[in-house]
Amino acid sequence: MSRPERARAPAELQPETSPGHGIAADLIAVLVAVTGGEPRVLTLQDARALPSGPFELAHRSLQSGLRAWVERQTHHPLGYVEQLYTFADRDRGLGSDQRVISISYLGLTREQPAAGDYEASWQSWYLYFPWEDQRLGVPAIIDDVLLPNLTAFAEAAPNRLLRQERLNRIAVTFGLDGKPWNEELVLQRYELLYEAGLIPEARRAKPELGPAPVPSRSMVLDHRRILATGIARLRAKIKYHPVVFELLPDTFTLLQLQRCVEALAGRLVHKQNFRRLVEQQQLVEETGQMSQDTRGRPAKLFRFRREILTERAIVGTKLPISRS
Amino acid sequence: MSRPERARAPAELQPETSPGHGIAADLIAVLVAVTGGEPRVLTLQDARALPSGPFELAHRSLQSGLRAWVERQTHHPLGYVEQLYTFADRDRGLGSDQRVISISYLGLTREQPAAGDYEASWQSWYLYFPWEDQRLGVPAIIDDVLLPNLTAFAEAAPNRLLRQERLNRIAVTFGLDGKPWNEELVLQRYELLYEAGLIPEARRAKPELGPAPVPSRSMVLDHRRILATGIARLRAKIKYHPVVFELLPDTFTLLQLQRCVEALAGRLVHKQNFRRLVEQQQLVEETGQMSQDTRGRPAKLFRFRREILTERAIVGTKLPISRS
DNA sequence: TTTGATATACTCCGCCTGAGCATTAATCGA
């Protein structure tokens, strides 16, 4: 979104396919659910790939193709679906003649599906981006590993101007020098780490460099990049569109709602202000029942007021995410 | 964006192509420039089509494909490019076997290019959406034509619930009953008119209905829909990302900047507040020179401070658009 | 010199937002 041309991960070596002409289309899904206080994403291949499949002619549209395919695989309805990005860069592998267009989607689902076939599993997305979880404060990995390495990367710049530019980029994306942490810059942070050569994807073509210094789980091809795009999109979206409710059960307490938002945003929010906004926006209504949770004062159960989707302009709801 | 499945225009009748297998990919561009106080879009085929072309294997990526193709045709550099949406609905024409994936882009360009070959021309986008220009107040077409027809559409609903829903949708999208006009709902308004059967696209399959009651220029296939998507995206974008400057000359007065924003947003802004925000955000800097325009007090010339794109987080700038 | 048009400075007020304090209502362990 920010820069016109993306720094793309070089392709993994793939077996040569028979040179065909024509273009194939793939669907790639970032499927998100929140369980156990963690935002999770559906993965395949030992948690190293996002689910993907060919777009078939039988499908009515791209979205219906994705829905059909996901629901067949997870046996769960897909709540909210949104297109992420389409790319067809030449360096994605698959030989040179055969060109693949990949259309990525973000999908929200309510429950942990019975991760059906294959080696499907739900993984916390902070497994792939440990520096993105700031709920318990700034993660140690940032000060211990990322910043030293990033600073070294900046110092290694060929000239003063570029050096300054890199330092500034580090400060902006990681919230240094008094700048605030911006949880939406997931993709920018990933790209910075990529360019600095700190993650495995950036070293695939250069095995002589040795292992990547940043301990975090990688993915096949550019799937981690697509995941970063999905996280960034979702973090931005929850602020002005009530999509969080697609991740929650039908009835929930306000604290559950808050924890869900916090899990996605990777940061804590001020409880009182959060409730104030949720209620004055009339996003929820009481069910009349109380939560049966054990400890603490029992909380009222709420349900999402679906009506507001039509009542109000579809754009314009907001959820607060505090800055400090 | 709002609703998962889009109500899509049925295909125009096309000459049958030879049934091929495989999928073709097309690029469609919404190219925008602002000249003479009007936001303009590049069109072909007697102003009835958006420029589009096949995505070729030679291109490095989708964006570079689009850039190359546009710059070859307009002989002008393309400032800002952003992907809009990808679709592959089955009912877009081109026969039944051949499936086309269309990837649409929004592009901003600085000057009116020497509309090179073919029958290319720049048209005010309000030619296609006259109801979207609210700079001189609410256009007559809304009260005279749209609202009566839309109300009739609502009244014709088969049951009370649906009727109420339609009325509410009309009120939300067109800012009735005290609700504010939201200039970003371009696509929602278009879809509403489409569903109400008030525009030609909705009547292509049903010639017995006669001419469409709403006087506005139509386009081939679903191009007007894509244009609506582009306008909506741009109107949303200018509020938090400094892309307007891609449409202005290198130096400009604050009034020029304001008029440009107003042209895009289709509404007027409060001059003093506009300047306050622009300056406190440090979006521009003085050139030291003055405008040579004749009438009125001469204005200072400014230039865009490109540095802020790196200085600040890429997200988070804002331009004001007043509500009344 | 007047008029018209624009640029520019300053003020005011209401609302939103971030932040903190205090109180209530339940469970659990000693």
Place this chain on the structure above:
DNA sequence: TCGATTAATGCTCAGGCGGAGTATATCAAA
């Protein structure tokens, strides 16, 4: 039964931003 713990809930306050209005300055042309 009491105190500790956990959570829900109510209330206040200050700063900032955004919308709107008033007033003044500066030019060209009639």
